[in-house]
Amino acid sequence: MNTDYIALAKAFLPKQRLGQTCGIVCNYGLSLALRKPLVHFYPPILMVEPTNICNLHCPLCLTGNGKLLRPKGMMSLPLFKKICREVQDKIGMLILWNQGEPFLNPDFYAMLEFAAKKKFYTMTSTNASLELNIERIVKSGLHKIIISMDGITAETYNKYRINGNFELVLKNMQDLVHIKEKLHSSKPYIVWQFLIMKHNENEIEEVQKMAKELKIDKLEFKTAQIYSSEDITFLPSNHKYSRYLQEGNIFTLKTKVKNRCRRLWTQPVINWDGEMNICCYDKNGSIKIGNIQEHSFSELWCGEKMQKMRKEVLINRSKYDICRNCGEGIVQKIKTVKGEG
16 A cells, blocks of 8 residues: 555544534534534644745746745744644644745745654645755654656756756656655655656656556656736646636636635645645735744634635635646646555
């Protein structure tokens, strides 16, 4: 059996965590049936943003292209520990990224180690285009690491990962595999994420071969999210690799926007400064919920502002711009190919 699935299951075995997860799933089902937001339990997952600063300038990323409106900064280790302590008995998984490169935060390794002590299942996503302490990552207790590398050559990679270093990313990926083997560690589970765009869709077959040669645990092909007609040039020619329908300069999601959203019941976000977001698609934090430095998690999660948002989504989700371009209900991961690990 996949050791990553086993680790994930173990994180939810404690009675309180399991009870909370079952409870919120029931809450969500009843909310859909009654068209009324019911929330009496904690979410199973919490996304925490170590930083919204990045070393790359990817054109479809609001941080990378300079269009992120929120103040930039890094979460302090004391704030991270406060959040962990507050939710540790009820939440099983921490997703440790949002709108920045987590490893730019000098306290990030310590955050991983602290989360491991609290027995969370942890996962992070990195561009890996920076110097990494690979051995410390492997020993940190991190369960899953997603590495974004959208090309098998520097030429292809650099067309989107602007300011990135292809050779360094490749080396970090190779070193992770090597150090895991050296230390006889099953963690972290290594995922190579390949964002499919027009300039790299011809490399799909070669990427699969390369992932097997590198002994990557999993290769994931993901569709790109765009924001304006100018971004259409990035969409692949083969429309099965896109989440959008296109007609000239008009693009729409392939699936209808339904009046539901599991993320509002299962996966909130706390940004680097303590501000809670309704979900990861509200990248600019436009819908204000409150700050965990001023309120408890429970006050924010079950509070009036979150409940108002849930109620409106159950009635008319398409009224929100971020919801009309959201991954809810669509296939984002096109294809998964396992490596030889």
